[in-house]
Amino acid sequence: MAAEVVILGGGVGGTIVANLVAKKSSSGKAHVTVVDATGTHVYQPGFLYVAVGKEQPSSLQRDETSLLRNDVTLVVDRAVRVDPVARTVQLESGRTLRYDQLLLATGSRTVMDEVPGAKDVHDFYTMEGAIRLFEALKGFEGGIIVIGVAGIPYKCPPAPVEFAFLLDDYLRARGIREKAQIKLLSPLNRAFTIEATSKLVQPILAERGIELTGFFNVESVDPVAKTVSSLEGETMDYDLLVLVPPHRGQKVIELSVLGDERGWVPVDKNTLKHTTFEHIWAVGDTTNIPISKSGSVAHYEASVAADAILAEVKGEAPPKHTYDGKVMCFLETGQGEATTIQFDYDHPPVSPTPARRWHWAKALFNKTYWHTVPQGRLP
Amino acid sequence: MSTLQIDKTIDARGMACPGPLMNLIGAIRQGQVGQIFEVLSSDEGSKTDIPAWVAKAKHELVEVVEDGGYAHFIVRKAR
Numbered sequence: 001m002a003a004e005v006v007i008l009g010g011g012v013g014g015t016i017v018a019n020l021v022a023k024k025s026s027s028g029k030a031h032v033t034v035v036d037a038t039g040t041h042v043y044q045p046g047f048l049y050v051a052v053g054k055e056q057p058s059s060l061q062r063d064e065t066s067l068l069r070n071d072v073t074l075v076v077d078r079a080v081r082v083d084p085v086a087r088t089v090q091l092e093s094g095r096t097l098r099y100d101q102l103l104l105a106t107g108s109r110t111v112m113d114e115v116p117g118a119k120d121v122h123d124f125y126t127m128e129g130a131i132r133l134f135e136a137l138k139g140f141e142g143g144i145i146v147i148g149v150a151g152i153p154y155k156c157p158p159a160p161v162e163f164a165f166l167l168d169d170y171l172r173a174r175g176i177r178e179k180a181q182i183k184l185l186s187p188l189n190r191a192f193t194i195e196a197t198s199k200l201v202q203p204i205l206a207e208r209g210i211e212l213t214g215f216f217n218v219e220s221v222d223p224v225a226k227t228v229s230s231l232e233g234e235t236m237d238y239d240l241l242v243l244v245p246p247h248r249g250q251k252v253i254e255l256s257v258l259g260d261e262r263g264w265v266p267v268d269k270n271t272l273k274h275t276t277f278e279h280i281w282a283v284g285d286t287t288n289i290p291i292s293k294s295g296s297v298a299h300y301e302a303s304v305a306a307d308a309i310l311a312e313v314k315g316e317a318p319p320k321h322t323y324d325g326k327v328m329c330f331l332e333t334g335q336g337e338a339t340t341i342q343f344d345y346d347h348p349p350v351s352p353t354p355a356r357r358w359h360w361a362k363a364l365f366n367k368t369y370w371h372t373v374p375q376g377r378l379p
Numbered sequence: 380m381s382t383l384q385i386d387k388t389i390d391a392r393g394m395a396c397p398g399p400l401m402n403l404i405g406a407i408r409q410g411q412v413g414q415i416f417e418v419l420s421s422d423e424g425s426k427t428d429i430p431a432w433v434a435k436a437k438h439e440l441v442e443v444v445e446d447g448g449y450a451h452f453i454v455r456k457a458r
Contacts, residue, residue, distance in 0.1 A: 187401060188400060189428065193400075217404055217408070262409065290394050290402040346393060
């Protein structure tokens with residue numbers, strides 16, 4: 001009988017693992033099921049561009065079935081509870097799935113309501129948020145735009161810096177840049193977590209007139225006074241506030257007690273195997289590994305998780321190939337240029353001088369994503 | 380090293396992004412006053428970043444212990 005491999009989540013990590021396990025398992029050895037609440041695959045890195053009117057929401061979504069191999073079963077339903085002892089997953093519809101191997105690829109969710117007073121502030125971390133932010137920007141005629149971070153960890157650490165640059169471009173294109181102040185609040189005492197990248201980016205922020213304030217971790221908002229306050233005890237005025245919302249793991253993780261107090265799943269940072277339960281693996285935002293929550297991490301982890309699951313299915317020894325902490329991402333620096341950030345557990349990050357070719361490389365990656373990444377075609 | 384009761388350990392060795400300090404800030408944000416956090420970091424920058432943030436945010440840097448290629452930072456959430 002085929003081993004039942006159940007994958008919760010049809011995002012980057014879940015989709016790649018599903019396709020690789022189905023492709024590499026000898027015929028009949030494994031049957032792969034993906035459970036996804038919407039059945040729609042969303043390319044989240046595009047939200048940043050929707051927020052400044054450079055991308056259409058429709059171009060960021062595809063039916064998950066179009067990205068999965070024909071021999072993978074897609075169940076459009078919400079997983080509500082996992083029983084790691086009985087090895088079952090209970091779905092919202094009432095159906096129960098049995099598994100031999102389970103991959104948790106449920107990602108993260110944003111919880112802006114955890115920030116006092118921030119209910120109506122803007123963000124670009126959901127499609128709805130990005131669309132609403134662009135509407136607000138279209139009506140913006142001048143004043144102070146503040147960009148801040150209201151929780152750690154959050155997806156795509158370079159995103160606030162990228163948004164500041166793209167916003168600068170947007171306001172210049174509208175001819176109202178001189179009527180606006182852009183203030184970027186950084187959780188650290190520099191623009192970005194990686195020092196080498198900060199050294200590249202900070203002079204460009206200064207050149208564009210983007211004001212950087214360090215050690216400002218947003219704690220609360222006063223929407224009447226239009227002020228934002230930090231954990232460190234400072235307060236700043238705004239006319240339009242854009243926050244990176246706090247993130248948590250999904251409710252199914254919290255309800256099933258498979259993760260920590262924020263719903264992040266504890267896994268070995270190399271094997272991606274659950275630290276407590278057998279036959280459970282996790283990739284991407286879902287894990288508690290203190291590495292960036294990004295599609296890039298999910299992408300590089302996916303082949304490791306797929307091979308580990310296949311080895312268990314076949315009764316073989318765990319594969320020698322483990323996750324080495326590889327991350328590769330782009331960082332837009334505005335005016336048509338970008339840089340990249342690449343590192344792993346053993347090699348510190350390097351970033352080339354911002355150039356047009358990296359901006360075009362990012363644009364090309366975003367366009368070709370649909371035909372390469374979900375299928376596992378890019379190693 | 381002293382025998383403090385550590386409430387949460389963050390092993391951020393080899394993790395440049397989001398980085399040891401970002402992980403510490405995230406943990407302190409969620410923690411309770413009085414809790415003790417330990418960060419393991421192999422990043423040179425942590426030696427200046429972590430004490431600077433702890434001072435700015437008015438928490439307490441209990442101790443820093445070098446251990447071969449990395450350091451332990453012990454921080455108490457003070458408020």
